[in-house]
Amino acid sequence: MLSERQLFILQVLIDDYIQHVEPVGSRTISKREDVHFSSATIRNELADLEDMGYLEKTHTSSGRVPSEKGYRFYVDHLLSPTILSTADIYNIQELFNEKLAETERIFEQSAKILSELTNYTSIILGPEALETTLKHIQLIPLGGQQAVAIFVTSTGQVENRHVTLPGGIAPEEIEALVNILNENLTGVPLAELHQKIRDELNLVFRKHINNHQQASMFIDDIFKWSNKDKIFFGGKTKMLYQPEFRDVEKVRILLDALEEKTVIEQLLSANNEGITVTIGQENQVEAVRNCSLIKASYSFHGKHIGTISLIGPTRMEYKRVIGLLDTISKEFTNLFNARY
Amino acid sequence: MLSERQLFILQVLIDDYIQHVEPVGSRTISKREDVHFSSATIRNELADLEDMGYLEKTHTSSGRVPSEKGYRFYVDHLLSPTILSTADIYNIQELFNEKLAETERIFEQSAKILSELTNYTSIILGPEALETTLKHIQLIPLGGQQAVAIFVTSTGQVENRHVTLPGGIAPEEIEALVNILNENLTGVPLAELHQKIRDELNLVFRKHINNHQQASMFIDDIFKWSNKDKIFFGGKTKMLYQPEFRDVEKVRILLDALEEKTVIEQLLSANNEGITVTIGQENQVEAVRNCSLIKASYSFHGKHIGTISLIGPTRMEYKRVIGLLDTISKEFTNLFNARY
DNA sequence: TGTTAGCACTCCAAAAGAGTGAGTGCTAAA
DNA sequence: TTTAGCACTCACTCTTTTGGAGTGCTAACA
Numbered sequence: 095m096l097s098e099r100q101l102f103i104l105q106v107l108i109d110d111y112i113q114h115v116e117p118v119g120s121r122t123i124s125k126r127e128d129v130h131f132s133s134a135t136i137r138n139e140l141a142d143l144e145d146m147g148y149l150e151k152t153h154t155s156s157g158r159v160p161s162e163k164g165y166r167f168y169v170d171h172l173l174s175p176t177i178l179s180t181a182d183i184y185n186i187q188e189l190f191n192e193k194l195a196e197t198e199r200i201f202e203q204s205a206k207i208l209s210e211l212t213n214y215t216s217i218i219l220g221p222e223a224l225e226t227t228l229k230h231i232q233l234i235p236l237g238g239q240q241a242v243a244i245f246v247t248s249t250g251q252v253e254n255r256h257v258t259l260p261g262g263i264a265p266e267e268i269e270a271l272v273n274i275l276n277e278n279l280t281g282v283p284l285a286e287l288h289q290k291i292r293d294e295l296n297l298v299f300r301k302h303i304n305n306h307q308q309a310s311m312f313i314d315d316i317f318k319w320s321n322k323d324k325i326f327f328g329g330k331t332k333m334l335y336q337p338e339f340r341d342v343e344k345v346r347i348l349l350d351a352l353e354e355k356t357v358i359e360q361l362l363s364a365n366n367e368g369i370t371v372t373i374g375q376e377n378q379v380e381a382v383r384n385c386s387l388i389k390a391s392y393s394f395h396g397k398h399i400g401t402i403s404l405i406g407p408t409r410m411e412y413k414r415v416i417g418l419l420d421t422i423s424k425e426f427t428n429l430f431n432a433r434y
Numbered sequence: 435m436l437s438e439r440q441l442f443i444l445q446v447l448i449d450d451y452i453q454h455v456e457p458v459g460s461r462t463i464s465k466r467e468d469v470h471f472s473s474a475t476i477r478n479e480l481a482d483l484e485d486m487g488y489l490e491k492t493h494t495s496s497g498r499v500p501s502e503k504g505y506r507f508y509v510d511h512l513l514s515p516t517i518l519s520t521a522d523i524y525n526i527q528e529l530f531n532e533k534l535a536e537t538e539r540i541f542e543q544s545a546k547i548l549s550e551l552t553n554y555t556s557i558i559l560g561p562e563a564l565e566t567t568l569k570h571i572q573l574i575p576l577g578g579q580q581a582v583a584i585f586v587t588s589t590g591q592v593e594n595r596h597v598t599l600p601g602g603i604a605p606e607e608i609e610a611l612v613n614i615l616n617e618n619l620t621g622v623p624l625a626e627l628h629q630k631i632r633d634e635l636n637l638v639f640r641k642h643i644n645n646h647q648q649a650s651m652f653i654d655d656i657f658k659w660s661n662k663d664k665i666f667f668g669g670k671t672k673m674l675y676q677p678e679f680r681d682v683e684k685v686r687i688l689l690d691a692l693e694e695k696t697v698i699e700q701l702l703s704a705n706n707e708g709i710t711v712t713i714g715q716e717n718q719v720e721a722v723r724n725c726s727l728i729k730a731s732y733s734f735h736g737k738h739i740g741t742i743s744l745i746g747p748t749r750m751e752y753k754r755v756i757g758l759l760d761t762i763s764k765e766f767t768n769l770f771n772a773r774y
Numbered sequence: 775t776g777t778t779a780g781c782a783c784t785c786c787a788a789a790a791g792a793g794t795g796a797g798t799g800c801t802a803a804a
Numbered sequence: 805t806t807t808a809g810c811a812c813t814c815a816c817t818c819t820t821t822t823g824g825a826g827t828g829c830t831a832a833c834a
Contacts, residue, residue: 117797119796119798120798121796121797132807134806134808134809137798138799151798152815153813153814153815154812155799155813155815156813156814157796157797229576232584240590244586246574250576250580250582250596252582256590330671331671331690335686342674345671345682350671353671457826461825472778473826474778475776475778477827477828478776480827492786493785494783495783496825496826497827
């Protein structure tokens with residue numbers, strides 16, 4: 095068990111390290127106004143904290159640096175839930191006051207602002223298909239055999255696909271087809287569309303459409319639509335501002351990893367409610383083992399539908415970042431529930 | 435005027451430098467199989483080439499490095515139009531064979547592949563508004579006062595905007611409104627939409643819509659739509675692989691510049707036909723003065739509508755890059771003209 | 775007259791050495 | 805239990821040394 099004084103020293107040390115990114119020595123701590131014991135005493139305490147695994151040394155005669163265990167303890171026990179600075183609040187208000195016309199823009203802007211406020215990279219996952227339902231399908235001919243199929247979801251997202259109209263079906267029939275789709279699929283969750291079409295609609299087609307086989311293939315083609323998660327990045331290159339990434343090689347490994355959708359999915363998959371902090375080695379993904387990842391969930395009708403996250407060095411401004419993510423994720427939840 | 439031998443030596447030196455990124459000395463050149471004069475002779479020629487400004491030294495006793503003038507000469511006179519390697523051709527074919535469903539995806543994928551083939555950053559400008567016309571407008575209610583307005587253009591692009599429906603107008607009237615818009619605006623170039631609405635449509639509204647003032651405001655709101663150029667990036671972080679960007683500071687300056695839309699517009703504005711190479715200091719933008727930029731234009735109905743470009747170090751694999759851009763831009767032109 | 779071998783010279787880069795300072799652990803006294 | 809004191813460690817920085825790749829110039833050669 096840690097003594098009161100050890101807790102205090104650990105906190106002071108981590109705060110100092112997060113700010114200055116330089117190993118912290120006993121003298122530095124003893125010189126603080128609110129510290130009333132000598133550097134020698136602190137040295138003893140530091141040695142104990144190191145034995146317990148909360149601190150590390152970069153070499154035998156260097157100051158101490160928080161270990162991952164130290165950060166974990168810091169996040170779990172020493173972090174008083176801070177109130178956002180007025181500047182931060184102002185920025186977030188601005189973001190949500192501005193009436194953003196397209197849903198996509200909301201995500202883009204949020205990701206951007208989040209990364210600008212923190213100087214870390216932000217990753218936002220758009221609403222998951224699971225909870226969103228289909229609102230409307232529209233087929234707009236472009237001339238020739240070409241057309242655009244447009245899908246609107248209950249969360250206001252718009253997806254579009256180019257399609258080639260099948261030769262053997264008359265224009266009126268295609269119109270009828272789209273009508274059938276709208277009548278039967280509106281309100282169906284996106285994830286269930288495929289099944290619903292296969293189970294129920296083929297029968298309807300058989301009744302109303304002449305060349306129903308070709309129609310079926312056409313429908314299949316339209317719905318071969320990837321309803322996978324949309325990923326929005328902000329400040330992908332903010333890492334370059336962090337002293338721990340002064341080495342180009344490191345940045346490269348990290349950025350290359352973030353290009354991979356599978357990596358992102360792996361990182362952000364666990365859709366816990368609330369805020370999750372993952373520190374260094376705790377991460378699933380090799381390439382981000384020297385980073386910390388903070389995730390916050392936002393929801394729609396009470397269910398988790400997406401994730402807002404920040405990725406930065408293990409030495410992160412946890413206090414502020416957690417406050418920010420908490421606020422923004424709540425705003426997201428409000429926004430979605432109010433709008434749709 | 436350069437002698438035959440000087441031309442040859444210049445070419446060999448630049449080719450070598452592009453490949454190895456290390457100052458090239460007289461001995462290196464003389465050791466090549468196809469070179470039949472001694473290093474001393476080459477030294478004399480190199481000194482002459484340096485006097486003429488085609489080469490530079492990094493310090494008094496170093497090998498030579500091409501100057502920007504050298505690269506310019508190389509690009510203008512020494513570059514035999516190379517045929518793409520079969521591997522490159524194969525990759526491009528793959529890209530255009532795959533039937534890409536959404537127009538956006540074509541750009542995204544092209545940018546990605548281009549950067550992967552070259553290890554440089556690619557920037558593609560989507561079709562300009564000037565040449566595209568409106569194909570269809572659709573208003574899809576989401577419930578409550580919310581709706582999504584969808585625009586489809588003649589090049590198959592789909593844009594969407596969230597709008598709040600005006601309180602004072604009945605749903606049937608809104609339907610009528612949209613019909614009027616479609617009847618009058620289909621085929622009108624995007625750039626002229628605003629004017630057309632102001633000049634002609636307000637009269638029509640006055641005739642058919644009761645609360646025409648509120649309707650006008652609503653229309654204005656819908657069309658407050660940014661038809662600015664769409665920018666697609668590929669391999670934004672490929673710079674990290676280039677030895678000249680081993681310094682994080684340099685990468686940061688460049689990447690930060692590329693985040694600015696104004697910078698991109700400045701870089702890619704001149705919409706010349708064909709291929710343009712801009713080397714180092716020739717660039718308008720400060721931050722890319724140590725880079726080369728290669729642009730290729732693609733067109734629709736014979737008119738330039740967009741640009742495909744690559745940005746990399748001044749030491750660039752010009753030969754290959756030019757061939758690639760040429761081929762891809764032509765494929766783009768074909769694609770657009772065939773599709774729409 | 776153009777080409778080449780030879781040599782002195784230059785300068786970078788990597789290695790080796792010396793000095794500095796921030797930090798530690800340990801001991802002994804308060 | 806706390807603190808002062810001291811020897812010791814190790815990363816950094818600054819210099820110095822050394823090796824090598826490259827140059828320019830000169831003189832000899834075909």
